[in-house]
Amino acid sequence: xxxxxxELMTAVSxxxxxxxxxxxxxxxESAVALAHRYGEEPERADxxxxxxxxxxxxxxxxxESVIRDNQLNMELLDYDRQLLxxxxxxxxxxERYGIxxxxxxxxxxxxxxxxxxxxxxxxxxxxxxxxxxxRDFPGVERIRELAKQxxxxxxxxxxxxxxxxxxxxxxxxxxxxxxxxxxxxxQISR
Numbered sequence: 001x002x003x004x005x006x007e008l009m010t011a012v013s014x015x016x017x018x019x020x021x022x023x024x025x026x027x028x029e030s031a032v033a034l035a036h037r038y039g040e041e042p043e044r045a046d047x048x049x050x051x052x053x054x055x056x057x058x059x060x061x062x063x064e065s066v067i068r069d070n071q072l073n074m075e076l077l078d079y080d081r082q083l084l085x086x087x088x089x090x091x092x093x094x095e096r097y098g099i100x101x102x103x104x105x106x107x108x109x110x111x112x113x114x115x116x117x118x119x120x121x122x123x124x125x126x127x128x129x130x131x132x133x134x135r136d137f138p139g140v141e142r143i144r145e146l147a148k149q150x151x152x153x154x155x156x157x158x159x160x161x162x163x164x165x166x167x168x169x170x171x172x173x174x175x176x177x178x179x180x181x182x183x184x185x186x187q188i189s190r
Contacts, residue, residue, distance in 0.1 A: 002098060003097055003098065005046075005047075005050075008047075008050055008051070008097060009050065011097070012024065012050060012051060012053075012054050015054060015055075015057060015058070016053065016056060016057045017057065020053060020056060020057065022134055023053070023132060023134055024049070024050065024052070024053055026132030026133045026134045026135075027049040027052060027053075027125075027128045027129050027132045028046055028049040028050055028128075029132065029133065030049075030127075030128035030131055030132045030133070031045040031046060031048065031049035031124050031125055031128035032045055032046050032049075034124045034127060034128055034147065034151070035121075035124055037148070038120060038124065038151055039120070040120045040121055040124055044101065044103065044104055044107075044121055045121060045124050045125065045128075047099070047101075047104050048104045048107040048108055048111075048121060048124075048125045049125055049128055051089060051092075051093045051097065051099065051104075051108055052086070052089060052107075052108050052111050052125055052129060053085065053089065054085075054089045054092050054093060054097075054108075055084075055085045055088040055089040055092050056085040056089070058085070058088065060081050060084065063081075063084040063085060063088045064077060064084065066088045066091060066092075067084065067087060067088065070091060072087050072088070072091060073087050076174075078172075079172055079174045080166075080171060080172070080174070082112065083112050083113055083174055085112075086108060086109055086110065086111050086112040086113065087109055089108045089109070090105045090106070090108040090109035093105055093108055103119060103121050104121070106119065106121075106122060107119070107121045107122050107124070107125040107126075108125070110122050110126065110180075111125045111126045111129050112126075112129075113174050113176045113177050113180065114126055114155070114159060114176065114177055114179075114180025114181065114184075115176055115179070115180050116176075116179050116180060116183045117183065118155075118180060118183070118184070120151070123151045123152070123155055124151065126155060126158070127143075127147055127151060127154055127155050127158060130143055130158040130161075131143055131144045131147055131154070131158075137161075139157070139161050142157065143157045143158050143161070150188075152184050152187050152188050153188060155184055156181060156184045156185060156188065159177060159180065159181040159184070160181070162177065163177065163178070163181065
């Protein structure tokens, strides 16, 4: 089940609207730049970024079925449906596209929620998803500037933005996101 990069790009781009594919290309560009800046393998960052939203536009009931049928993280089913595609995407990357690098799979899995003990690649993909060139929301320029200085500082700012948005909308916050933020604060404080 070996796919060339071009075959993967064709397969992934065919599963999303053109605008989302543009987002994916932006995440790939940002992830590779962050990998170079922070000493991660650019090829791994590129691959994780390419696949990070592979299941984003699957019907929600299909995403829920993949989680249930494969005993994935069932806790996700109790929170915002926007979290599902990351878990499903990691599963699809492994099962459909033959990705075996557990670090790449985890970076896909945790790109929306974060986690305690995020690896450098986890941080890069999560942050690249926030700061890719097509993103335009209040505070994104500040996060982009922070990304030039510190992965952790930028990611805390990004998670703060997400948490604030969820609070403002009176939505439930996935506990792992809060734990990821707290862990990053701990890392910065050392």
